[in-house]
Amino acid sequence: MPTLQCRNIGKQFGALIALDRVSFELHDREILGLIGPNGAGKTTLFNCIIGLEKPTAGKVIFGGTDITGLKPHKICRIGLAKTSQIMEPFKALTVLENVLVGALHGGMLSMKEALMETEMILGFVGLDKEREKLSSSISVPARRRLELARAMATGAKTLLLDENMAGLNPHEIDEALVLLTKIRHSGRSLIVVEHVMRAVMGISDRIIVLNYGTKIAEGSPAEIAQNSLVIEAYLGDKKSLHGRN
Ligand SMILES: Nc1ncnc2c1ncn2[C@@H]1O[C@H](COP(=O)(O)OP(=O)(O)O)[C@@H](O)[C@H]1O
Ligand SMILES: [Mg+2]
Structure with missing residues (x-):
């Protein structure tokens, strides 16, 4: 199927x-x-x-x-999750917080689980070093990775x-x-x-x-x-x- x-x-x-x-x-x-x-x-x-x-x-x-x-x-x-043509991270939030919002938005995880998932995904996409930075302050390629990370964090398989x-x-x-x-x-x-x-x-x-x-x-x-x-x-x-x- x-x-x-x-x-x-x-x-x-x-x-x-x-x-x-x-x-x-x-x-x-x-x-x-x-x-x-x-x-x-x-x-x-x-x-x-x-x-x-x-x-x-x-x-x-x-x-x-x-x-x-x-x-x-x-x-x-x-x-199912989508990344946008126009990048729209929550600018006032850090990279880590943005991914955490994605993980909580997926709706299946407790805060503790969502934090663990966020850590894992930040490593996966290579944003470990940027985690505490405001999402508005990171480079374009890093923001593109952040979009992917946010979508993945929802638990989406597609x-x-x-x-x-x-x-x-x-x-x-x-x-x-x-x-x-x-x-x-x-x-x-x-x-x-x-x-x-x-x-x-x-x-x-x-x-x-x-x-x-x-x-x-x-x-x-x-x-x-x-x-x-x-x-x-x-x-x-x-x-x-x-x-x-
Ligand atoms: N909300 C909307 N209202 C009216 N027309 C729209 C809207 N969204 C897209 N369109 C029109 O639909 C067509 C397809 O647009 P779009 O899906 O953005 O194309 P693509 O992503 O392939 O560039 C275009 O002619 C666009 O102007
Ligand atoms: Mg388009």
């Missing part, structure tokens, strides 16, 4: 069709890349999955249960990452890729929205491509890189499919 299934998801904002019958599956411990030009509907699809938006059509099935339209905190508690590598330099991207691989090996599944093509092509088992709210392709990274519909969709976009970044 797939971990997550989207069946014919549709989302309309007034007259705008942001998603049109999008279907796909995510499997256990899989890394699924989700790409497409700006405005293709990637963030909207994530929001429909985790309950920030209500799909106007279709179903989201997680672990065999229909979770379509459930509230975000309920969806979080059954094991993570949706929305441009978690934005703003990173090539070396930092390499480090981020190592961390994502580690997260997968920890038994989690990931959907990765990323404009950095080298990254998404390198790390994904499979890739799906959205354009104007429609899934136009699905396949291995090699298949996607050669798909004429995909190449065409990216020609009009400033971030090239074969960009060097």
